[in-house]
Amino acid sequence: MRSKLVVGNWKLHGSLAANEALLGSLIRDIPGNEPAACAVCVPHPYLAQVQGLLQGTPIGWGGQDVSRFEQGAYTGEVSARMLVEFGCRYAIVGHSERRTLFGDTDTIVVEKFAAARRSGLTPIFCVGETLAERESGATEKVLERQVSALTAKCGAQEVAGGVIAYEPVWAIGTGRTATSQQAEEAHAFIRGLVASQDGRVAGDIRILYGGSVKAANAAELFAMPDVDGGLVGGASLVAEEFAAIWRAAT
Ligand code: PEP
Numbered sequence: 001m002r003s004k005l006v007v008g009n010w011k012l013h014g015s016l017a018a019n020e021a022l023l024g025s026l027i028r029d030i031p032g033n034e035p036a037a038c039a040v041c042v043p044h045p046y047l048a049q050v051q052g053l054l055q056g057t058p059i060g061w062g063g064q065d066v067s068r069f070e071q072g073a074y075t076g077e078v079s080a081r082m083l084v085e086f087g088c089r090y091a092i093v094g095h096s097e098r099r100t101l102f103g104d105t106d107t108i109v110v111e112k113f114a115a116a117r118r119s120g121l122t123p124i125f126c127v128g129e130t131l132a133e134r135e136s137g138a139t140e141k142v143l144e145r146q147v148s149a150l151t152a153k154c155g156a157q158e159v160a161g162g163v164i165a166y167e168p169v170w171a172i173g174t175g176r177t178a179t180s181q182q183a184e185e186a187h188a189f190i191r192g193l194v195a196s197q198d199g200r201v202a203g204d205i206r207i208l209y210g211g212s213v214k215a216a217n218a219a220e221l222f223a224m225p226d227v228d229g230g231l232v233g234g235a236s237l238v239a240e241e242f243a244a245i246w247r248a249a250t
Pocket of ligand 1: 009011095167171172173174175210211212213231232233234235
């Protein structure tokens with residue numbers, strides 16, 4: 001049985017003072033021993049602060065990206081080992097903003113996934129179609145390309161150590177959420193793609209939905225059989241809203 005997971009993606013937001021207030025509220029609102037896990041993925045400079053505040057709480061944390069390289073002359077990169085040194089459990093890879101704005105190709109994203117796994121992190125592997133792709137009926141083709149890039153390069157055991165996030169690009173930061181049926185269809189399709197590599201891994205791997213998740217739509221999305229939680233952007237910056245989304249998963 002897969003347990004639910006709700007992850008906040010702070011993107012390029014935060015300050016020392018705002019983070020402290022946000023995490024202080026979440027620590028009060030998110031108790032331990034609950035069936036659903038919770039984590040936040042924060043800008044790298046705040047990892048030490050977040051580690052200090054969240055250590056010993058049920059809330060995990062991670063980076064929003066990770067280098068595919070382990071070390072070397074790669075200015076601006078942050079390695080998986082560095083994330084681990086700051087207590088990270090997760091690293092998002094292949095977020096659509098990285099794919100579209102920073103040139104992360106399928107190949108690069110899979111290399112980042114593999115680098116994260118080598119250091120013992122749980123990569124959150126993001127996939128999803130643009131609006132034009134959905135409207136032209138290419139959703140499954142896009143998902144197949146993105147997921148098979150992963151399964152072709154990484155063995156089943158490596159894939160099993162990750163989480164997949166289905167994030168339709170047209171729903172990210174737009175206020176336009178996929179219906180629960182659209183989400184379920186895409187999640188079941190993705191699970192089927194993983195099953196063609198390994199049925200057991202497909203049954204166990206968590207597939208999160210991301211794209212304008214709010215307290216008002218979370219319960220319906222999370223009730224779908226193949227939706228194992230959410231990756232939450234904007235709403236993760238508001239403590240009460242994010243805690244309510246997490247509660248919808250418990
Ligand atoms: C995201 O950044 O992964 C995301 C889903 O953003 P939002 O919830 O704001 O749509």
